[in-house]
Amino acid sequence: MPKSAAPLYEQIRQLIVAALAEGEWRPGDALPSEAALAERFHASPGTVRRALDELTAAHVVERRQGAGTFVATHTAPRDAYRFLRLVADDGTVGFRRELVHCRRARASAETARALHLRTSEPVIEVRRLLLRGERAVVLDDLWLPERHFAGLSAEIINEYPGTLYALFEERYRVHMVRAEEKLRAVAASAEAASLLGLQGGAPLLSVDRVAFTYGDRPVELRRGLYHTEADHYRNQLN
Amino acid sequence: MPKSAAPLYEQIRQLIVAALAEGEWRPGDALPSEAALAERFHASPGTVRRALDELTAAHVVERRQGAGTFVATHTAPRDAYRFLRLVADDGTVGFRRELVHCRRARASAETARALHLRTSEPVIEVRRLLLRGERAVVLDDLWLPERHFAGLSAEIINEYPGTLYALFEERYRVHMVRAEEKLRAVAASAEAASLLGLQGGAPLLSVDRVAFTYGDRPVELRRGLYHTEADHYRNQLN
DNA sequence: GAGTGGTCTAGACCACGTA
DNA sequence: ACGTGGTCTAGACCACTCA
Numbered sequence: 391m392p393k394s395a396a397p398l399y400e401q402i403r404q405l406i407v408a409a410l411a412e413g414e415w416r417p418g419d420a421l422p423s424e425a426a427l428a429e430r431f432h433a434s435p436g437t438v439r440r441a442l443d444e445l446t447a448a449h450v451v452e453r454r455q456g457a458g459t460f461v462a463t464h465t466a467p468r469d470a471y472r473f474l475r476l477v478a479d480d481g482t483v484g485f486r487r488e489l490v491h492c493r494r495a496r497a498s499a500e501t502a503r504a505l506h507l508r509t510s511e512p513v514i515e516v517r518r519l520l521l522r523g524e525r526a527v528v529l530d531d532l533w534l535p536e537r538h539f540a541g542l543s544a545e546i547i548n549e550y551p552g553t554l555y556a557l558f559e560e561r562y563r564v565h566m567v568r569a570e571e572k573l574r575a576v577a578a579s580a581e582a583a584s585l586l587g588l589q590g591g592a593p594l595l596s597v598d599r600v601a602f603t604y605g606d607r608p609v610e611l612r613r614g615l616y617h618t619e620a621d622h623y624r625n626q627l628n
Numbered sequence: 629m630p631k632s633a634a635p636l637y638e639q640i641r642q643l644i645v646a647a648l649a650e651g652e653w654r655p656g657d658a659l660p661s662e663a664a665l666a667e668r669f670h671a672s673p674g675t676v677r678r679a680l681d682e683l684t685a686a687h688v689v690e691r692r693q694g695a696g697t698f699v700a701t702h703t704a705p706r707d708a709y710r711f712l713r714l715v716a717d718d719g720t721v722g723f724r725r726e727l728v729h730c731r732r733a734r735a736s737a738e739t740a741r742a743l744h745l746r747t748s749e750p751v752i753e754v755r756r757l758l759l760r761g762e763r764a765v766v767l768d769d770l771w772l773p774e775r776h777f778a779g780l781s782a783e784i785i786n787e788y789p790g791t792l793y794a795l796f797e798e799r800y801r802v803h804m805v806r807a808e809e810k811l812r813a814v815a816a817s818a819e820a821a822s823l824l825g826l827q828g829g830a831p832l833l834s835v836d837r838v839a840f841t842y843g844d845r846p847v848e849l850r851r852g853l854y855h856t857e858a859d860h861y862r863n864q865l866n
Numbered sequence: 867g868a869g870t871g872g873t874c875t876a877g878a879c880c881a882c883g884t885a
Numbered sequence: 886a887c888g889t890g891g892t893c894t895a896g897a898c899c900a901c902t903c904a
Binding site: 447449473569570571573574575576577592595596598616618623625627 | 685686687710711713806807808809810811812813814815829830831832833834836837854856860861862864865866
């Protein structure tokens with residue numbers, strides 16, 4: 391029917407994302423049924439279905455036959471480590487977490503650029519370790535815009551039982567949809583080596599990540615240093 | 629209509645892949661029209677379309693509106709570097725290639741396992757460099773089962789103008805569909821350092837790849853060592 | 867049993883590429 | 886002008902979940 395540029399299913403997809411960005415449905419909630427959405431958007435069920443197909447492929451929503459369509463969440467055990475590609479060579483899974491610090495700071499030029507902030511805008515800086523047994527495997531540094539994560543503190547992080555992304559979702563209503571990573575091999579700095587219990591200069595996998603919430607708004611910059619002696623970063627190429 | 633386990637569109641998808649594996653259509657060829665396929669598989673056009681949707685998403689086929697549906701190829705410039713995730717920090721693209729050797733060998737236990745061969749089955753071993761300007765950025769070692777790549781030689785590789793995957797496709801009718809990679813940071817061995825013009829112990833990104841052809845049959849094992857001083861490996865997380 | 871998503875069909879009309 | 890894929894609709898029937 392519409393002569394406009396984008397096909398109807400694409401417009402509907404965007405309208406659903408906009409509603410998610412505004413918080414009309416929260417992670418874990420059920421969306422209206424396909425028939426109800428079709429009525430709301432004045433489209434046929436098949437067209438709505440196509441929009442939901444794409445959102446399902448992008449892990450924005452999740453369908454459960456017989457039950458409904460639900461907003462994707464990082465709270466569910468299934469999706470807890472969706473963005474962590476590091477796996478042990480022997481298949482072991484799961485890490486113990488240890489917070490190093492959580493403090494207020496000002497955005498560096500690099501952070502500001504990545505997160506679309508003004509330079510020296512307030513950010514929250516988090517550093518933590520991921521450990522297996524007594525060995526530290528990952529050193530993560532995070533930068534978060536304070537305007538989205540006001541009040542985040544070491545206490546809050548330490549008290550929360552789930553992953554950081556689950557915490558961000560539950561407490562700050564910021565749901566991470568996708569991320570872009572840039573990987574490099576680097577030599578461990580003295581500081582990183584000491585935190586990871588290695589010798590300076592040891593090879594580390596550096597993973598720079600920018601994570602995006604609904605509408606492709608960048609809301610987290612993260613730099614991970616992975617000690618890949620008994621672990622590897624797995625990737626699928628299509 | 630069928631009560632069998634898999635939905636009809638999935639069965640059709642598999643039948644199309646089987647036909648591709650048997651060489652009924654070669655990379656670059658046009659498939660029959662959706663209507664013709666519907667008739668062939670005794671299904672409705674919508675069902676065939678769904679099968680083609682999935683094959684399109686997997687980059688197995690490519691649709692061109694008004695023209696038809698074509699078997700995906702590594703020959704086309706668009707897809708030449710589909711599996712190379714390494715990009716220069718400044719956006720520069722493209723490498724010069726330099727063959728180090730191409731020789732017959734026997735599969736190691738590791739190679740045999742990755743490629744589903746018997747240990748010490750004949751394989752072809754290729755080593756090459758990728759360079760930008762005068763700087764070597766990548767050292768690649770490849771292992772290929774001789775039974776799929778009989779006669780591959782340094783001459784053949786050096787004479788062929790396109791990528792290795794395009795060569796494999798044109799000359800050996802082996803089309804790479806997808807790949808799995810495992811990444812690590814490692815210290816450069818003396819040999820690798822010398823080939824890449826670095827000092828021993830320099831941090832390198834090690835990329836182990838197994839590439840699969842139609843029907844998930846592994847046909848290439850590759851170990852790349854990437855010098856990531858002015859380049860990075862980019863990845864999208866969904 | 868009522869309601870949900872999953873599959874499959876049938877057909878209309880449009881946009882595009884080729885010649 | 887023709888044939889191709891792209892969009893959109895309408896409806897039937899099935900499989901599953903949950904009260």
